Amino acid sequence: MTSSFVSKRAFLGREARLGLWLSAPIILIMGGLVILPLIVTVVDSFFRVEPMKMGTPFVGLRNYIALMTDPNVLQSWTNTLVYVVISVTIETLGGLAAALLLNRSGSARRWLLAIVILPWCLPPVVNAIIWLWIYNPSYGLLNGLLQSVGLISENQVWFNDRFTGLVLVSVVHAWRMMPLTAIILLAALQSIPFTLYEAARLDGATPWRQFSLITLPLISSGLAIALSQSTVFAFNLFDEAWILNGSSMDTRSIMVQVYMMAFQNLKFSLGMALSILAMIASLAVSALYVLRVYKETRFD
Amino acid sequence: MRRLGFYLGCAVLILWSLGPVYWSLVTSLTPPNALVSDQLHLWPQQITLEHYGKLFGATSTSQGNEVQSVWPQFSRALFNSVLTSLLATVVTVVIAAFGAWAFVRLRFPGRDTMFVLIVATLGVPAYTVMIPLYRIMIGAGLVDTYLGVTLIYVSAFLPLALWLMRSVYQAMPLSLEEAAWLDGASKLYTLVRIVLPLAGPGLMATAILTFLSAWGQFMVPLVFSPTLSTKPLTVLIPEFVTRNYVDYGLMNAAGIVAIVPPALLVLFLNRFLVQGLMAGASK
Structure with missing residues (x-):
């Protein structure tokens, strides 16, 4: 960096002062609205903070212990885990298939890409409402289609069954998030030199061997990014579960649980403790992916 | 053969991405009584702007009654x-x-x-x-x-x-x-x-x-x-x-x-x- 413009007059040079001025709004906004609240969240999770009760006594780990034994919290964890497993699977397999198709689509790619990316761009709430109507027990498209091909004989109330409900919420979430995985993987696919495939074809490698020996290893870093993205987003699933099935325990995600605790039952500190646990869990799982994928695909 | 698979894949991808949006659009244009029929129509039988009327109109009529619009x-x-x-x-x-x-x-x-x-x-x-x-x-x-x-x-x-x-x-x-x-x-x-x-x-x-x-x-x-x-x-x-x-008509609209x-x-x-x-x- 050139520093020939730095004047020696002031305590900080001109360049430094300009830099601080330009980053001042960032410091103020991020410091005041993200970092400070984050510190407050961590600190307050060791106190009892409830607007309906007097005082904020120090309670140590009691909030966290209470969370370990709360049956609603435990079920929300299970639900969230199911969401993560199902949606990450759909997004990764579907996203990979979409990326491979897009990569081969030539001149139509621009339009195909626009179509594929559309669900990701729409408000999650609107997506959920569209699917709510598709899942409607009496007049929904899903019942209608399944009946017309003879898979079911009468209308199903889909959210009566807990597991079906979890799958249906995951599908809506995966419908929205799959484009992101597809784009990340497409970017990775486009960075693979074409000559590698030509060489493999000359050596008589089958398409499957080309895929598993060239494509997969070379997109592994993209795959790691896509996996951790989709995991974090699935952990944070809120809109879809809330719109499709409200606060029902059957499909309550950990985020819905945080919302219920903090803003419906006004147990602020419990909600804060739970939100910290959720953040740690989602970051830990996504870090795990990144490490795994990197380790398995090292070339040395 | 591979070409065919490619086109099939593209068709599935387009259907998956646009299908739900298309269905929402059809719903928003279908008259209320047709929405609650047992018959499933993938294409709208008759098109109405009634639901959009409720969103954008001062008042609107629904099944003969004047209803307050949500405008x-x-x-x-x-x-x-x-x-x-x-x-x-x-x-x-x-x-x-x-x-x-x-x-x-x-x-x-x-x-x-x-x-x-x-x-x-x-x-x-x-x-x-x-x-x-x-x-x-x-x-x-x-x-x-x-x-x-x-x-x-x-x-x-x-x-x-x-x-x-x-x-x-x-x-x-x-x-x-x-x-x-x-x-x-x-x-x-x-x-x-x-x-x-x-x-x-x-x-x-x-x-x-x-x-x-x-x-x-x-x-x-x-x-x-x-x-x-x-x-x-x-x-x-x-x-x-x-x-x-x-x-649902109103929500989809x-x-x-x-x-x-x-x-x-x-x-x-x-x-x-x-x-x-x-x-x-x-x-």
Whole structure:
């Protein structure tokens, strides 16, 4: 960096002062609205903070212990885990298939890409409402289609069954998030030199061997990014579960649980403790992916 | 054979991506009594603008009775959505355009620590800070104000915007700016007159991504925009459910209206959008 413009007059040079001025709004906004609240969240999770009760006594780990034994919290964890497993699977397999198709689509790619990316761009709430109507027990498209091909004989109330409900919420979430995985993987696919495939074809490698020996290893870093993205987003699933099935325990995600605790039952500190646990869990799982994928695909 | 598989795959992909949106559009154009028929029609038998009439009309008739339209609430929420999304986009892009350049081209104390810290907050989900934020906003009297909602949006989208703009500036040759400096232009002048015009596509991508995120927000306004004075479409539309009966035609019509701005962006500006996403995903 050139520093020939730095004047020696002031305590900080001109360049430094300009830099601080330009980053001042960032410091103020991020410091005041993200970092400070984050510190407050961590600190307050060791106190009892409830607007309906007097005082904020120090309670140590009691909030966290209470969370370990709360049956609603435990079920929300299970639900969230199911969401993560199902949606990450759909997004990764579907996203990979979409990326491979897009990569081969030539001149139509621009339009195909626009179509594929559309669900990701729409408000999650609107997506959920569209699917709510598709899942409607009496007049929904899903019942209608399944009946017309003879898979079911009468209308199903889909959210009566807990597991079906979890799958249906995951599908809506995966419908929205799959484009992101597809784009990340497409970017990775486009960075693979074409000559590698030509060489493999000359050596008589089958398409499957080309895929598993060239494509997969070379997109592994993209795959790691896509996996951790989709995991974090699935952990944070809120809109879809809330719109499709409200606060029902059957499909309550950990985020819905945080919302219920903090803003419906006004147990602020419990909600804060739970939100910290959720953040740690989602970051830990996504870090795990990144490490795994990197380790398995090292070339040395 | 492989060609056939390719086309089949594309057909499935298109059906999966557009099918639900198409179905919502059909629903929004179907008369209410046809919506509750046992017969499933994949194409609308007759088209009606009745549901849109309820959204946009002063009053409308439903099955012979005059009903109150939702236009007063709907128009207000639409206005709120547009205003908060645009405000958040403009503020985020302006701050990121100048800030990211400072992070790349200027040397000042704490620069690198600050950048790492800010990008690290990408890993902090919104709800982790939401409860203290709620108390801060109540204390500052900013709950249910445009300023409050905009500030929260900006704080949520700024890290990604900074990340994108930094990669844009890093890809620009320093020689351009150095030439201007040698001619005696100030650093700020160089940024505004030479660097920013060249960063157009990057700014565009950042703006689109920010707008889309703001437009789709639900949980933040659910907490911070409790009344119609700032309530956006995303919070209003689900409330059509909680009336004594669920008006799916109305909800789908409102949903289609909420889909229009993002759909237009995808249709006309997908180039920038995809570039932005690809840049955001790579290191």
